[in-house]
Amino acid sequence: MRSIGRRWTAGIVLTLTAALVLGGCGGAGGSTADGGKAANQAGQGGEPIKVGIILPLTGSEAMFGEMEKNSMLMAFDELKEKGKTTIGGRPIQLIFEDDQSKQDSAKAAAEKLINQDRVSVLTGGYASANTNVIASTAQANRIPFLIVTGSADDITRQGWEYVFRGTAAPASHYTGAMWDFLDQVARPKTAAVIYENTDFGTSSAKGFREKAKERGIEIVFDQSYEKGALDFKPLLSNLKKQNPDIVFAVSYVMDAALIVKQMREVDFNPKLFIGGGAGYTMPEFKENAGSAANFVASTSLWVPNVAWEGARAYFDAYKEKYGKEPDYHGAQAYASMMVLIDALNRAGSGDPEAIKQALKETKLYTIMGPIAFEDWDGYTNQNKPTTYLVQWLGDSLEVVWPKEAASADYVYPAPAWNAR
Known part of the structure; x- marks a missing residue:
């Protein structure tokens, strides 16, 4: 241990x-x-x-x-x-x-x-x-x-x-390993936040904003959405115009899968798309998102x-x-x-x-x-949490940060849709 x-x-x-x-x-x-x-x-x-x-x-x-x-x-x-x-x-x-x-x-x-x-x-x-x-x-x-x-x-x-x-x-503390990765590896200048309008989504987005502000990361897009929405293309098209380095998203599983599939449809290519736990780590996310799940990262509290x-x-x-x-x-x-x-x-x-x-x-x-x-x-x-940054690589959800817990090397920046 x-x-x-x-x-x-x-x-x-x-x-x-x-x-x-x-x-x-x-x-x-x-x-x-x-x-x-x-x-x-x-x-x-x-x-x-x-x-x-x-x-x-x-x-x-x-x-x-x-x-x-x-x-x-x-x-x-x-x-x-x-x-x-x-x-x-x-x-x-x-x-x-x-x-x-x-x-x-x-x-x-x-x-x-x-x-x-x-x-x-x-x-x-x-x-x-x-x-x-x-x-x-x-x-x-x-x-x-x-x-x-x-x-x-x-x-x-x-x-x-x-x-x-x-x-x-606590929702605002899910992201400890993610912030360490962003500080040491990604060093983004701009970010976008999209989140479901639930208690969990709101708490997670609030925590992200506070940490981004501490680091001088400019949030160029910040929008909630109705849980269970069927069409994210208008939101994603507006988000694409802002061209953020990274996207932080908080969604349950079906919304999460639909968001990344529709990202591909509008050809939106941030350097890294990061889920705030919840739906982005579920096996059903990969099943429903298919190949669009590849290179999506997420915060997580546990992997096997x-x-x-x-x-x-x-x-x-x-x-x-x-x-x-x-x-x-x-x-x-x-x-x-x-x-x-x-x-x-x-x-x-x-x-x-x-x-x-x-x-x-x-x-x-x-x-x-x-x-x-x-x-x-x-x-x-x-309890004080232990957190991880995970990433879908092929069909596997791998720990990519912190280094001492990593099961695979991270991929950053994520390749553009037309280069996959």
Whole structure:
């Protein structure tokens, strides 16, 4: 394991083998998307310790929710094999609820889990807007909430003591490795920003503007767009006229694929197109964008060839079991389940106050790197992120920065469309 300056003794051994994961999967459970029966109680004594998990299992973000649910169950099954899912004779019970990719459904799911199911702790949260309403509901009811993905900065900047974010960086901090690359290699003079008008897109664009200003990079184009748009050509044609050195774009997967395909159609050739995580790292991005994805770079929190122990084994096991490749969203969910079960074991009960304290004291290595919940730069209970710059090279998403983590050499500037 590559050292990053923090050496901790993990509360759970995170060594993972594909054989163990594949052998263990299938027994752990939770409800179906409608919040029905949760498995993992039969044959065990004691009232279960209930964990509520809210994910988009239907709706526009369902592909992410499915990946995160699958990954959580993989981690839970591994931990079950290790005897970590029963505490003092009480089985841990997972109850999944579907937020339907909607804010009102996310709030209703949180209220149902807290008031009807009487969960001890919440986790999940994909889209930032939905995550925010879950977090506010958890805080109001004094129930700990471990965020998996929702990344808008303000979620952990409201002093909420019951809200924890470990595997997700604040949106404005996704770009650490990218800025290092731009400072040392690209040195752009001008940049453009395009972003979906969501909490995540807005936070990411704000962070980019601030960092660009610090470096004297002129932003010559700055525009949001409606998520799910079908025609980006007018936006891209106007953007092309400004001829920026680089483009920073924040989009979910279908928008991301359409944007780069239509860039080729309008023959727009920036020196580098950089996605702000999210859709630009998904396997579905490459599937939908085809060859237009080549040389597109993105910020990322994880890829399977990072140095963290168990990362490649998780990736391989997931791909073998589900026939799809997970990206960092799945890794976030897998690692979050490890963090949560570790905290529950240290809490020794289903008492929300004890769980909150155990989460606060977390020091754990995961496939996402080290997790500790700290107060810094206005954030509360926020892990400090490790970030990467990745680039699509052929059919592979490779780490190109930082140098010590690189799996391939970067290509900069990207070749023009007519030279590919």
